[in-house]
Amino acid sequence: MTDRRQFLKAFVLGASASMLAWGGKLAAGPLNRSGKLVAGPAPRTPATAAVRVVSTWDFGVAANRAAWTILGKGGHALDAVELGVQVPESDLKNHSVGKGGYPDRDGHVTLDASIMDADGSCGAVAALEHIEHPISVARRVMERTPHVLLVGEGALQFALEQGFKKQDLLTPEAEQAWHEWLKTAKYNPSINSEVHDYGKGGSTGMPGGVNNHDTIGMLALDAHGKLAGACTTSGMAWKMRGRVGDSPIIGAGLYVDGEVGGATSTGVGEEVIRNAGSFLVVELMRQGRSPHEACKEAVMRIVKKRREASKTLQVGFLAMNRDGEVGAYAIQHGFSYAVCDAKKQDALIPSQSVYTTSYS
């Protein structure tokens, strides 16, 4: 007993000495018995880190531009990602994010979104209806409730209490596509909505040729060396009522750890959830992989488990480490990501993928 008490006392004294050495913050690594840091992350070097924002798909270009109005002036990454992803949320031509998104099979537009800060704070909403900016409701969940995730009716109630306006999110164009789909009513996620002809559909093989999914995931690193991420979507078109994808699930559609980096995903959410995809990417970076290597390994994990199915489904990961290095990888050809920094604002980069030709 005495030994145990002495050990505890030694540990507490040692730990507080170490906390003081780190400016009062708890050291981020294991301590030895005299409270010295044994191993841990290298000290942050903001000077070498690039101020940068990245996001999924070609609609990320306009979203990054909006985020840059904050980042470029030395603003905070969290504010930048919220403002950035609001752009596709409000774009009525975008049928996979926010207002104008395609509905579920019963005709309801239900939105999923999450937001995460460098220190692990996070908030999310799932199956939220009638609110144009689910990302901002997710942020309120993070900042004004003791919870992480609110869903459905409860999420709507909270949004209205917070002053968000109730509106109809089903646009005439989306409603028409839904009626077209009802003629066959087959659930058949397309590989990429990256055809990006916004509604004309091209090679998706959907009735009426419509694109039926895609998500904006965004990661930003600000001038203070802080990372944040956001992810928002209307999910898979024609999904079952109540279906929730990866985007509002912390660790699946989005994960940020300020000491390591952030990751986000797009594609068939069920596959991402099964593998805790974005958390896996961040953990692989923690173990020393580059963002590209980490995304590739997470994709290969899905492909290995689902060899046959993976031939016809899409999952893409996008990651940025704490120094602003960016990487991505997808199962299928056609995934792209947008990068914006002080040098170049409108870059759109094709991701590498397992399959290098389009599936048809």
Ligand code: ASP
């Ligand atoms: N990940 C989204 C979902 O499963 C859809 C997508 O990004 O394509 O809801």
